[in-house]
Amino acid sequence: DTEVTQTPKHLVMGMTNKKSLKCEQHMGHRAMYWYKQKAKKPPELMFVYSYEKLSINESVPSRFSPECPNSSLLNLHLHALQPEDSALYLCASGGKNIQYFGAGTRLSVL
Amino acid sequence: AQSVTQLGSHVSVSEGALVLLRCNYSSSVPPYLFWYVQYPNQGLQLLLKYTTGATLVKGINGFEAEFKKSETSFHLTKPSAHMSDAAEYFCAVSEGETSGSRLTFGEGTQLTVNP
Numbered sequence: 001d002t003e004v005t006q007t008p009k010h011l012v013m014g015m016t017n018k019k020s021l022k023c024e025q026h027m028g029h030r031a032m033y034w035y036k037q038k039a040k041k042p043p044e045l046m047f048v049y050s051y052e053k054l055s056i057n058e059s060v061p062s063r064f065s066p067e068c069p070n071s072s073l074l075n076l077h078l079h080a081l082q083p084e085d086s087a088l089y090l091c092a093s094g095g096k097n098i099q100y101f102g103a104g105t106r107l108s109v110l
Numbered sequence: 111a112q113s114v115t116q117l118g119s120h121v122s123v124s125e126g127a128l129v130l131l132r133c134n135y136s137s138s139v140p141p142y143l144f145w146y147v148q149y150p151n152q153g154l155q156l157l158l159k160y161t162t163g164a165t166l167v168k169g170i171n172g173f174e175a176e177f178k179k180s181e182t183s184f185h186l187t188k189p190s191a192h193m194s195d196a197a198e199y200f201c202a203v204s205e206g207e208t209s210g211s212r213l214t215f216g217e218g219t220q221l222t223v224n225p
Binding site: 002004006029030031040041042043045048049050051055056090092094095096097098099100101102103104106 | 142144146151152153154155156159161198200204209210211212213215216217218220
């Protein structure tokens with residue numbers, strides 16, 4: 001099973017809201033990733049967790065806050081977002097020589 | 111630093127025709143190479159990957175790719191296009207084999223299949 005499950009599939013939020021994106025995998029992978037993808041563009045790496053520790057932060061604004069509660073779960077906490085943060089947010093799970101992606105959360109910030 | 115160049119942001123073929131999507135890479139270490147496909151409003155699905163060994167790699171849905179070190183290329187092909195192949199295709203290179211390695215993506219190629 002190579003499934004990475006992301007919830008919710010769609011999210012609309014105002015600029016003052018707080019919301020969270022969730023990601024789950026059961027492949028035993030020890031790395032998990034958050035990407036942001038704008039229309040007609042490749043995914044942009046935001047964060048990488050390796051063995052439940054944050055290993056890469058691509059200078060993402062602090063209004064995005066990642067959390068890795070355990071090796072199967074990854075959250076992305078959102079607060080005070082801007083309209084330009086509207087995008088598809090993808091989670092990926094990584095093993096040796098591979099990354100599997102979830103279906104994404106389509107986020108709209110009003 | 112690694113980079114990926116996909117030649118042609120849009121490729122259009124007729125149903126039943128050969129599909130050829132081009133990918134060239136730059137890497138200072140032995141590359142690990144990937145092709146992903148993305149259908150509208152979906153995530154990325156792995157088509158195939160090259161790590162070591164046989165340079166001709168077969169993937170899902172009839173796609174294959176050949177790693178050519180001398181040309182630093184990893185072009186994706188399919189002998190006969192199907193309407194369902196219409197999607198965005200991304201070539202990617204990994205900086206290493208360990209879990210947690212970074213993927214560098216090309217800009218993508220939109221494949222259109224005409225009836």
